[in-house]
Amino acid sequence: MLKECSLNSVCDKMEITFKVFRFNAETDYLPYYQDFTLEVSEDEVVLDILNRIKWDFDGSFSYRRSCRHGICGSCAIKVNSKAVLACKERVIDLYKIFGSNMTIEPQSKSRVVKDMIIDKKDFWSKYDSVKPYLVSEIDENPATEHLVSPEQYEELHEADTCIQCGCCYYSCPAVEVNENYTGPAALAKAYRFNFDPRDDAKHERLDIVNKLGSGIWDCVKCFECAEACPKGVDPIHKITALHTQTFKEGKAKSNVATRHAVFFKTSINQHGLLDEGLLVAYSEGLGVVKHIPEAISMLKKGKIVMPWNMPKSKNLAEVKKLVKISSTAKF
Ligand code: SF4
Ligand code: SF4
Ligand code: FES
Known part of the structure; x- marks a missing residue:
């Protein structure tokens, strides 16, 4: 006798409704979804479901697959918005997260060519x-291996x-x-x-x-x-x-992102805390002018402080040690 599934137990079969994205860029104006309610056994992976839909219900259903061993990367899709490799992901593991309703969609709906197949x-x-x-520059006749x-x-x-x-x-x-x-x-x-x-x-x-x-x-x-x-x-x-x-490697150029990284470290090293106000000013340079209205509002609400009022962490010495240990590059 089959053991019915619950979210927390091992079972033989589960009844799951798969809501499947359908679209053919050559013939359809809009995408649509089709429901398939299937009995699924514990050892089936998502690719088995795609195969059953194609082989038992609609031969025009399209998706990519090749190796069936999680090594070619072609069967990637999304189930309830979670990215999965269809041949690797067991349905029961998804069932434990999502329950018995699963929406099967391509990785990116805006790039669909047909059903699960997207233009990459x-x-x-x-x-x-x-x-x-x-x-x-490889020596064609090397005397030793390049280890x-x-x-x-x-x-x-x-x-x-x-x-x-x-x-x-x-x-x-x-x-x-x-x-x-x-x-x-x-x-x-x-x-x-x-x-x-x-x-x-x-x-x-x-x-x-x-x-x-x-x-x-x-x-x-x-x-x-x-x-x-x-x-x-x-x-x-x-x-x-x-x-x-x-x-x-001396390749970092001064820009909003690199200055953000540099000041982040400086602030943590000086205060053990992040000076969010000065972080924006330092990172943005003259561009900070556009943030003045938000800065005033944040100052009033106590979300940022003036630099001279910046508090220090009571564990500053410890924080400094951690910064030193974890720093692998000089800014
Ligand atoms: S998810 Fe990204 S990084 Fe991971 S295997 Fe696929 S392409 Fe490579
Ligand atoms: S923004 Fe960065 S961390 Fe987030 S997914 Fe893209 S690459 Fe990964
Ligand atoms: S079919 Fe190759 S990774 Fe899934």
Whole structure:
């Protein structure tokens, strides 16, 4: 006898209603959703559901898949807005989060070609822009191997596991509002080669990813990419490492983002607290004028203080030690 599922128990079968996004850019004026209520067993992944919908109900239903082993990146979609690899994500795990109603959608509805299939042109052109390959003058007949130590490889390993699925890219709010932003996947790839001891294009790549408006300074540090990545690449930490590398390599230019980083550290070091008023003034330079009305309102409400009234943390000595230990680049 089948054991019925509840949110907290192991079970044999669950009845789930999948609300599936449908759109054919060639024939449809607007997208629509179709409901499929299916009995799902504990060992089925989302790709099994896509297959059942196509094979049992509608042969025109379209989606990408290839390896079925979480390594080609082609089956990435969203379930209840959560980025997933359809061949890796077990339905029961989603059921434990969302219950028995699941909306299946493509990674990006504005880029849909057909149903789950999207046009990833922007993703690939940004990926291409960071020189996502090793640049090295290689001796065709080397006398010895060009070794990478285990410690050096450890630094690259996470970034190396990227399968270009786009889960991070299509979950990134900075990509949504800024079409020029390179995005987490390509920036994690820039990290991958910039931290490879065999690579010779570090400075060239830093010039590319260091541009204001499209590069590392346009990340808003929301951590969505780390949350969305099915391979544990953790793009935001790679972007942060690139921030530090631009300072270390003398590539950081004075702009609103780099001044923000510099003052952030200065304020924490001086007060153990963030002087939010002066942070904006220092980062924006003359541009601060446009913030004067908000600054006055914040001053009145006690949200910021004048610099001479800035309090100090009672743990300042401890904070200073922590800043010293964690600082890897001179600003
Ligand atoms: S942390 Fe940065 S790159 Fe990652 S999703 Fe947020 S804005 Fe995008
Ligand atoms: S970083 Fe992760 S989520 Fe982004 S493309 Fe690579 S594997 Fe996919
Ligand atoms: S089919 Fe290849 S990652 Fe899912």
